[in-house]
Amino acid sequence: xxxxxxxxxxxxxxxxxxxxxxxxxxxxxxxxxxxxxxxxxxxxxxxxxxxxxxxxxxxxxxxxxxxxxxxxxxxxxxxxxxxxxxxxxxxxxxxxxxxxxxxxxxxxxxxxxxxxxxxxxxxxxxxxxxxxxxxxxxxxxxxxxxxxxxxxxxxxxxxxxxxxxxxxxxxxxxxxxxxxxxxxxxxxxxxxxxxxxxxxxxxxxxxxxxxxxxxxxxxxxxxxxxxxxxxxxxxxxxxxxxxxxxxxxxxxxxxxxxxxxxxxxxxxxxxxxxxxx
Numbered sequence: 001x002x003x004x005x006x007x008x009x010x011x012x013x014x015x016x017x018x019x020x021x022x023x024x025x026x027x028x029x030x031x032x033x034x035x036x037x038x039x040x041x042x043x044x045x046x047x048x049x050x051x052x053x054x055x056x057x058x059x060x061x062x063x064x065x066x067x068x069x070x071x072x073x074x075x076x077x078x079x080x081x082x083x084x085x086x087x088x089x090x091x092x093x094x095x096x097x098x099x100x101x102x103x104x105x106x107x108x109x110x111x112x113x114x115x116x117x118x119x120x121x122x123x124x125x126x127x128x129x130x131x132x133x134x135x136x137x138x139x140x141x142x143x144x145x146x147x148x149x150x151x152x153x154x155x156x157x158x159x160x161x162x163x164x165x166x167x168x169x170x171x172x173x174x175x176x177x178x179x180x181x182x183x184x185x186x187x188x189x190x191x192x193x194x195x196x197x198x199x200x201x202x203x204x205x206x207x208x209x210x211x212x213x214x215x216x217x218x219x220x221x222x223x224x225x226x227x228x229x230x231x232x233x234x235x236x237x238x239x240x241x242x243x244x245x246x247x248x249x250x251x252x253x254x255x256x257x258x259x260x261x262x263x264x265x266x267x268x269x270x271x272x273x274x275x276x277x
Contacts, residue, residue, distance in 0.1 A: 005246075006243055009068070010033045022055060026061065026062040034275055039076065040072045068216055087120075093139075111151055112149070112151060116152065133182065136152075153165070172189065188214060191206065218253075219251055
């Protein structure tokens with residue numbers, strides 16, 4: 001179903017959530033994976049030092065590599081999807097960047113996903129967009145200090161509140177504006193196949209036309225966001241395209257398992273789960 005030339009990682013903020021945060025990397029390793037990613041793994045923008053240490057140590061002790069990490073995005077369980085365009089939350093977002101870069105220095109993570117934030121009633125969109133430009137520039141500069149890329153992704157329309165970035169063309173336009181106006185050259189698109197497909201995008205066309213602008217790929221089947229093989233998408237074609245295009249990055253498994261997490265990897269042969277094969 002896939003090619004041995006591709007690299008896969010497990011998103012441990014959506015898989016193995018029945019386990020404590022610091023047990024998940026070891027469980028992913030036991031399932032054969034040596035690369036993992038997370039959303040922001042703390043409730044606060046600036047967690048206690050001990051919580052950061054426990055998180056980083058759990059990844060190292062499992063023998064896994066952290067390959068992608070979300071920036072602080074607010075209270076995601078409550079429905080928030082980013083704060084960088086939200087007036088009044090500038091300081092907590094910027095304070096969280098020090099934590100992010102410290103984790104990057106200790107783990108070698110170099111891909112960082114920035115959720116934009118939803119539109120707010122009574123706040124002009126232009127004001128939110130200007131604040132986003134300012135905060136994205138600060139974030140890009142911060143991750144550049146560790147050789148990292150800032151990622152931006154479209155999210156599914158109707159599932160994430162009034163989220164304004166729904167299409168690949170909007171992400172590309174934002175990346176272009178960041179480079180043109182702020183000199184940002186380390187920002188890329190996160191191509192999440194689930195979100196793009198749900199929003200009616202031509203995923204094959206996007207991957208073909210914009211691959212040099214893509215810093216990370218994530219997958220889940222459509223329509224229920226479960227593992228490959230449970231829905232409508234042809235992952236054999238998708239993986240073939242990425243392999244033929246020599247996509248160099250990881251493919252993040254960011255799906256909700258249809259049953260237990262450990263039972264949701266049957267579509268991916270064990271010998272393809274590890275990069276040390």
